[in-house]
Amino acid sequence: MMSDNDPVRRALCPGSFDPVTNGHLDIIGRCASLYDEVVVAVFVNQSKSSLFTVDERHEMLTDVTAKWPNVTIDTFEGLVVDYCRQHEIPVIVKGLRAVSDFDYELQMAQMNRGLAGVDTLFMPTNPEYSFLASSLVKEIAKWGGDVSSLVPPNVLVRLTERTGSTT
Ligand code: PNS
Numbered sequence: 001m002m003s004d005n006d007p008v009r010r011a012l013c014p015g016s017f018d019p020v021t022n023g024h025l026d027i028i029g030r031c032a033s034l035y036d037e038v039v040v041a042v043f044v045n046q047s048k049s050s051l052f053t054v055d056e057r058h059e060m061l062t063d064v065t066a067k068w069p070n071v072t073i074d075t076f077e078g079l080v081v082d083y084c085r086q087h088e089i090p091v092i093v094k095g096l097r098a099v100s101d102f103d104y105e106l107q108m109a110q111m112n113r114g115l116a117g118v119d120t121l122f123m124p125t126n127p128e129y130s131f132l133a134s135s136l137v138k139e140i141a142k143w144g145g146d147v148s149s150l151v152p153p154n155v156l157v158r159l160t161e162r163t164g165s166t167t
Contacts, residue, residue: 011035011121012089014080017042017057018050019155020064021137023129027095030123032068039089040065044077051138051162064152081116092120097130138163 013028017040031038042057052060054075065071076083080092092112094105102122109120125132129150137147141159148156 008036010037010039010087010089011091011093012080012084012087013038013040013093014043014083015040016045016048016050016134017061018048018052018134019057019137019151019159020061021129021132021134021151021155022149023095023097023125023132025064025152026126026129027093027123028065028071029068031093032071035093036070038068038071038093039087040071040073041080041083042073042075043080044075046077052158056158060152060155060158063154079115081112081118084118085116090118092118094120094122095125096122097125097132 011031011034013024013031015024017024028038028040040061042054042061044054050057058073058075061073065073074083084090084092092109094109096102096105105120105122109122112118112120132150137150137159141147142163147159151159
């Protein structure tokens with residue numbers, strides 16, 4: 001039972017979100033019902049080529065998370081643990097699609113815990129989205145495949161504009 005003196009329970013959902021998919025939204029929405037405040041942070045990765053700018057990814061996320069008042073969007077370049085420290089966020093929430101995600105996610109979770117005492121909680125994705133990845137969405141959209149069931153409508157519009165695809 002929470003009282004007025006209890007601290008705000010805050011969680012971070014970090015990622016590239018290039019672009020945000022229905023799989024990400026499933027995790028963000030469930031996280032929003034478990035925590036008082038959820039920060040979704042777009043992490044800049046200079047070594048990864050992206051389809052959308054960080055600002056575009058931020059805009060798309062802002063649109064699609066507007067229905068959850070306790071979700072805010074931010075961008076950051078640096079370590080996840082530094083972001084957590086600066087914003088007093090004790091926990092990272094990550095979606096796990098399949099066992100294949102686990103090795104790398106476990107490694108990062110243990111590293112982040114060792115670096116700064118920040119814990120990671122893994123949330124199994126909705127099986128409906130277990131195959132879904134932003135990289136696949138971009139490839140399919142680029143070749144004119146139908147990704148309308150995989151991304152929210154505003155992302156579909158931007159993908160269509162960016163890739164020149166007509167579907
Ligand atoms: O959506 P992605 O590309 O799977 O997200 C990966 C992300 C951004 C969560 C990961 O690359 C990350 O944590 N980047 C920030 C840099 C960092 O903290 N690296 C050390 C991890 S132990």
